[in-house]
Amino acid sequence: MKFTGTKDYVATEDLRIAVNAAITLERPLLIKGEPGTGKTVLAHEVATALGIPLLEWHIKSTTKAQQGLYEYDAVSRLRDSQLGDERVHDISNYIKKGKMWEAFTSPKRPILLIDEIDKADIEFPNDLLQELDRMEFFVYETGETIKARHRPIIIITSNNEKELPDAFLRRCFFHYIKFPDTQTMTEIVEVHFPGLKNRLVKEALSVFYDLREVPGVKKKPSTSELLDWIKLLLNEDISPETLREKNPKNLIPPLHGALLKNEQDVQLFERIAFMTRRGQR
Numbered sequence: 001m002k003f004t005g006t007k008d009y010v011a012t013e014d015l016r017i018a019v020n021a022a023i024t025l026e027r028p029l030l031i032k033g034e035p036g037t038g039k040t041v042l043a044h045e046v047a048t049a050l051g052i053p054l055l056e057w058h059i060k061s062t063t064k065a066q067q068g069l070y071e072y073d074a075v076s077r078l079r080d081s082q083l084g085d086e087r088v089h090d091i092s093n094y095i096k097k098g099k100m101w102e103a104f105t106s107p108k109r110p111i112l113l114i115d116e117i118d119k120a121d122i123e124f125p126n127d128l129l130q131e132l133d134r135m136e137f138f139v140y141e142t143g144e145t146i147k148a149r150h151r152p153i154i155i156i157t158s159n160n161e162k163e164l165p166d167a168f169l170r171r172c173f174f175h176y177i178k179f180p181d182t183q184t185m186t187e188i189v190e191v192h193f194p195g196l197k198n199r200l201v202k203e204a205l206s207v208f209y210d211l212r213e214v215p216g217v218k219k220k221p222s223t224s225e226l227l228d229w230i231k232l233l234l235n236e237d238i239s240p241e242t243l244r245e246k247n248p249k250n251l252i253p254p255l256h257g258a259l260l261k262n263e264q265d266v267q268l269f270e271r272i273a274f275m276t277r278r279g280q281r
Contacts, residue, residue: 009045018175028154033177036222039157043113057099065127109150125168203243221259229258
């Protein structure tokens with residue numbers, strides 16, 4: 001198994017090396033990077049490239065590690081016993097399999113995506129250490145041990161909202177997705193908008209990177225937001241000349257709602273425009 005990228009995903013050389021290293025070492029691949037840099041999409045593209053199934057476990061602030069293994073619905077069993085339901089005699093009827101259980105018992109080696117692990121409680125990663133190491137877990141209610149038929153390829157994403165425990169990090173192969181440079185971003189735009197006029201792409205990227213470099217921007221626009229913005233520019237038939245215009249009245253780019261996602265950043269650019277106009281009087 002070797003990942004070489006796909007026609008729909010621009011994977012840099014260092015990212016391809018990281019994916020293949022994690023597969024070879026049979027260790028979870030921990031992917032960090034700014035939101036919107038394609039961390040989650042990577043798992044989909046690796047699954048597509050390798051032709052294997054993908055199981056997705058999206059983590060929330062309330063998610064517990066046990067939910068990835070299984071959950072026992074004692075309340076439903078109690079209710080059914082009061083109603084005289086025959087299902088109560090088989091406790092497995094009340095076991096809900098988690099994503100790790102599904103991955104361990106998959107007939108074909110799967111990819112297991114554990115998405116945004118840093119959203120969960122700080123103990124969440126540590127609670128998975130034994131299962132990730134041994135590739136098995138015990139079901140207390142039924143007395144059975146679930147062992148992995150094929151060791152899944154595990155991809156874990158993090159937005160760096162919380163520091164992950166050292167013991168967990170030691171078990172992972174780590175890669176940080178750097179924000180794409182202009183050349184890589186041009187390739188990404190080409191994948192999503194094949195044949196787009198070079199002049200529009202050049203001006204759009206110039207505005208985009210200028211926005212990201214303004215001091216004090218709270219939420220820098222991401223790759224996915226750039227693609228949304230270009231889609232709107234095309235839909236509204238905005239010309240490259242409009243984007244190139246340096247009129248102080250128009251320092252905020254057209255359709256900026258696709259790029260600037262909070263009022264503080266909009267107000268920041270309004271103040272910059274105001275100060276620029278005053279300076280030119």
